[in-house]
Amino acid sequence: MSEFDFDLFVIGAGSGGVRASRVAAAHGAKVAVAEEYRVGGTCVIRGCVPKKLLIYGAHFAEDLKDARRFGWNVPDCGFEWTTLRDNVLGEVDRLEGLYGNTLNSHKVEVIRERATVTGPHGVKLASGREITAKVILIATGAWPIVPEIDGAEHGITSNEVFHLDECPSRIVIVGGGYIANEFAGIFHQFGAQVTMVNRGSDLLRGYDEQIRDRLLQISMTKGINFRFNAKMERIEKRDDGTLCLHFESGDPIAADIILFATGRRPHSDGLGLETAGVELNEKGAIKVDEYSRTSCESIYAVGDVTDRLQLTPVAIREGHAFADTVFGGNKRKVDYSCVPSAVFSHPPLAGVGLTEAQAKNQYGTVKVYTSDFRPMKNVLAGREERALYKMVVDASTDKVVGLHMIGPDAPEILQAAAVAVKAGLTKQDFDDTVALHPSMAEELVLLK
Template identity: 75%
Template sequence: MASYDYDLFVIGAGSGGVRASRVAAAHGAKVAIAEEYRVGGTCVIRGCVPKKLLVYGAHFAEDLHDARRFGWDVPDCRFDWSVLRDNVLAEVDRLNGLYENTLNSNDVEIIRERATVAGPHEVALASGRTVTAGKILIATGAWPVVPDCEGAEHGITSNEVFHLDKLPRRIVIAGAGYIANEFAGIFHEFGSQVTLVNRSDQILRGYDEQIRDRLLQISIAKGIDFRFNAAFQKVEKLADGSLLIHVTGCDPIPADALLYAIGRTPHTRGLGLENVGLELDDRGAIKVDEDGRSGCDSIFAVGDVTDRIQLTPVAIREGQAFADTQFGGKPSRVDYGCVPSAVFSQPPLAGVGLTESQARDKFGNVKIYTSDFRPMKNVLANRNERALYKMVVHPENGKVLGLHMIGPDAPEILQAAAVAVKAGLTKQAFDDTVALHPSMSEELVLLK
């Protein structure tokens, strides 16, 4: 049998790569993982974790305002971006250390340099050293897309937004997906003037139409400006350091910062994949089978680099399944059906299963049940925002095909409800459950 330096070599220490490394090592494999930046990947270092902390910070703007209606004598408050920024980055540092400790405690060797594929069993390190491995796992994630226009270098991406020196008075956000809408809500609550520019005429493509339309209505009412069917032409940097952003269909937009949130593409460029003839799709993603195996039998990939579902929990499950299958003698595959997702906008939305349009395409005349209500807290706070819960039901057997909602704590509520959808429960099972009153979640068993 061939002898290698490692049983497994992982390129990329994000959520999927760390899970695969830790589990494979626990199964007895000799494992090394290479990371050129920091351990933790997009989610921990520059994605969902620090962003959610900013969301928490943004919530205080409305909570402090609403508190007066609940009898609290709240003085006028000043927000200090630098305090929140530095505390968030300190938490990222802490989590980075915990991830490193996890790898070290499982005897995974951390190689702190760039690694590329040199052959079916060979990895080239930036230091000039070449190592061998029985199996190679690519878990390099995805990278923000930057538009191809004059002056594009004057904008930033979600990689840099957490490090801003100061809060921009005016910010333009390019895109209309979950990252764009989340940061639009964050910066608006912090007091910035927010303009969201999108090349199409809709936000949050892929989410249920009624839910995303409700978010658009609420966002506009709050004062977030939307420019639709607008393509970037050029970005000018003026003498005072501000920007003038030229897009089609409207006058140039003055801003102090420009954030690109127009999508993320698989991070495969420069990995040496051509050395083993790996096939990529038209977005640059590595094509893999149900076990994460590429066209080269010894090379696998998990997470965003495969562009299946770009969500951290999916990458973690893929890493777990890979390690259990290849090193644990426990073959397993990830089930991509009924994966819940959320947008931590203001207010947040969440969904699982089929949207109404997807269900109609598949089953025809499906049954739709909704609850459009004003949360109790909003009533006393004299806030007019309404929540919307929606259930999509099979026309014949009553099985719940999808649940979609927007309103306070929607993601927290949906996680539990997603179990019911995944289990194939019917609308009658919801109806038969006694409501937990008074709560927002009780609307799920009262839908009409």
């Protein structure tokens, strides 16, 4: 008989927590996972999955117009937000059920309560029940940051945006990161007047400068408004229910909805981590070593609650590696180099490896190859919108160290190309590959 109630107790049933629970159980561990909201976490319930479905819905706005140039007699079409919203939420319900079934099939006990840490081997549920575990895994993810301004309670975050009663006619999106740009494209295509407000002067910091400049150019051409270097002062709610965002300088902006997309904070508050001596960094992220172990020997953490990459596939890999290491007798760690990422903006962009600026800092001399072209579909549709592909190469070795692109289906194309960059292939390897014609992806092997 074990001296503990469980071999593993997981707090948080998101992508990382579910993977860790399932794999640990498959290795023979007795596992429980506590989730205070819904199984599936941010990605499935209120993040990348429902957002991507909204993005698919938004694409029909231009696709229906373009269809006329391709011979289809498409009438003027109206859009019903509630139909899309309810169908998306229905799909979220279905996926949550699948996640629950996966845990049940692996004999993982799912406890639908909030759990907090009481010590190196102890947790306490909201109901008052106390449980012991040989190992505790924190996988509570991250939470949207709400700016500290007067009237902030009148704004919403990405948590609430999927549940709106109606599509706004005017929306202000505060932020310049991937969430802000994705929702800007979504609501613009749904017919809303969109204004993006950014306290800085750049969009999508961390992505290649040429690629993000192209997104800004295209977004402005489409009619999305931008307010840079804007310091918010307060939000006023008017008698008719509409909102007005005031700034320290400059004219206020009226809106039906104000969406905060100003970053995400690790969800570590109130977990009782101090009772076990778990160390946090200055942003509240849990400090971990290369095997996801915290400063407490029996407590581990994976996913967005840690001080690593906030990406769902990374959390999944971390959860899997943790379970293999601790319960599978196979010490594994995650390789964070060359992790591809995408922004499902309109159009989408994607990148892997080093940006041009990063490569110059690391290697000194680099070669840059680009293709700036109008996709064939855009030509016949009469759209001037251009795609941009960019390859960054270490001049001394001919090795491709970065690949960045913006244009239709860029994330789908980049996933395969990321394998080549991760494998360390050279520009000559790309050149030696016969083009697949006619396609947008062929530009990758034709770069000059």
